[in-house]
């Protein structure tokens with residue numbers, strides 16, 4: 472991205488856009504449109520809503536944690552009517568609850584279902600395929616809007632197969648970029664809905680972007696240097712192979728859980744089917760504050776751990792293992808936490824790092840052809 476800015480109305484820029492749009496579709500596993508905004512993820516959240524809905528529309532949002540709360544706040548401030556499906560912040564969206572709610576909606580007044588795929592505040596990944604199956608079984612026409620901010624490019628995501636109508640993403644997580652780009656992957660059904668949607672929009676309007684993208688341009692000055700970086704990041708993901716990228720994160724997540732379990736601490740996610748491969752959150756024992764541990768780790772080892780958000784403030788530590796990440800980075804991360812636990816006098820058992828290293832190496836051995844095992 473450290474290159475001179477090029478003319479965003481010139482031919483070199485058009486080929487940059489075309490290459491990015493070609494490379495990004497397979498990352499969403501879609502053949503549809505991917506709209507790119509110069510924005511944070513929150514901008515892309517707003518864009519998903521204002522392009523598809525009208526004032527007063529009913530939207531079902533699953534409470535999964537801090538980020539579902541963010542969605543709720545934005546939707547309400549935009550004048551939407553939110554049905555907030557309560558959750559305990561330890562589980563993902565429930566397909567049986569969705570089914571019950573949709574069956575009860577006899578007049579089909581629910582216009583959209585919003586699910587945070589990977590709840591970054593808790594390390595819980597909702598099973599989108601199961602939710603889509605429930606919607607199909609009932610034949611409910613609501614749009615399915617999914618926040619994949621902390622899953623895309625780290626955890627398998629299938630826009631077309633799961634019939635997701637709008638996927639919301641930011642640049643700073645699995646896409647390995649600095650903050651500053653927001654994405655909406657848009658189905659034909661969502662694009663059709665946008666023709667009738669009455670919420671006011673200008674900057675976030677998909678239509679001029681989709682139109683100008685056809686020739687390789689944007690309706691306003693794009694974040695050119697971030698787009699240079701995006702092209703490179705997409706090339707990296709394809710070079711490694713998406714399935715290998717997902718397997719790498721799955722493996723790091725397993726090793727992280729091995730460490731947390733060995734410490735005798737409690738993982739926030741309650742359902743093993745919903746363990747996140749991009750981040751793991753664990754609870755601090757009662758009477759111990761996560762922010763004190765985080766401050767000690769930052770002071771002594773210059774490592775910044777994820778803060779507990781909203782009602783989890785001070786209660787949980789979040790370990791990020793997404794994006795550009797390898798075995799030794801994980802080993803360093805877990806070592807910093809284990810030393811921090813000791814410094815903060817948090818009751819725990821020794822051996823978390825060893826358990827993680829064992830998990831990492833056992834998997835390498837298991838993958839080697841039998842003749843090559845030592």
Ligand SMILES: Cc1ncc(COP(=O)(O)O)c(C=O)c1O
Pocket residue numbers: 511512513514538541587589590591618619620621641650
């Ligand atoms: C799941 C999720 N949704 C939305 C957002 C908001 O994105 P941003 O902070 O880029 O506006 C985040 C940010 O971390 C997130 O993790």
